[in-house]
Amino acid sequence: MQNRAVVIVLSIVLLIILGALYFRHESDALKTSTSVIAASSSPLSAQPSSSPASTGNPATLAPSVPAASIRLLAISPSTASVGDTVTLTGIGFTASNTVLMDGLLAGGGKASILNGKQTISFTVPQALAPNCKAKQMCPQFMRQTTAGSYEVTVENANGSSNVLVLTVSGEAKAVSTY
Missing domain, CATH: 2.60.40.10 (Immunoglobulins)
Known part of the structure; x- marks a missing residue:
């Protein structure tokens, strides 16, 4: 009976760890996609940098704010x-x-x-x-x-x-x- 309880507890811990890894991966993917959206959507989402080195391409837009x-x-x-x-x-x-x-x-x-x-x-x-x-x-x-x-x-x-x-x-x- 005690071995069964240990197996159940370990299974729950494994599910929690896998869930945390999944949500962390989804969160990283969301951050990447919203940064791309912010750089390419409306002019209020991203403005060209005022620095002299700015070339106007999306990589130099500032501020880089996630769309949400x-x-x-x-x-x-x-x-x-x-x-x-x-x-x-x-x-x-x-x-x-x-x-x-x-x-x-x-x-x-x-x-x-x-x-x-x-x-x-x-x-x-x-x-x-x-x-x-x-x-x-x-x-x-x-x-x-x-x-x-x-x-x-x-x-x-x-x-x-x-x-x-x-x-x-x-x-x-x-x-x-x-």
């Missing part, structure tokens, strides 16, 4: 009021992006390239709406944007980004009608 990756690098300004325009700089943006503040919809934005960097600009809204997906039950509420810190993320076909913090200060700026 979004990364926020900077937020400017990091403190803003309702109605102010905020610019996100990052990589992995697509033609259609959703900007979220604390997981709620702050706006959408088409990515643009400024000085070789991908950017999305949005206006800090007076209220934040739920971020509802297609065919999903959606609560009907809006949350007023008040002073405080908000976690800003971007979602698009490539997934969700990391978090940057935006501090909303005070009241909305007064707009003159004169």
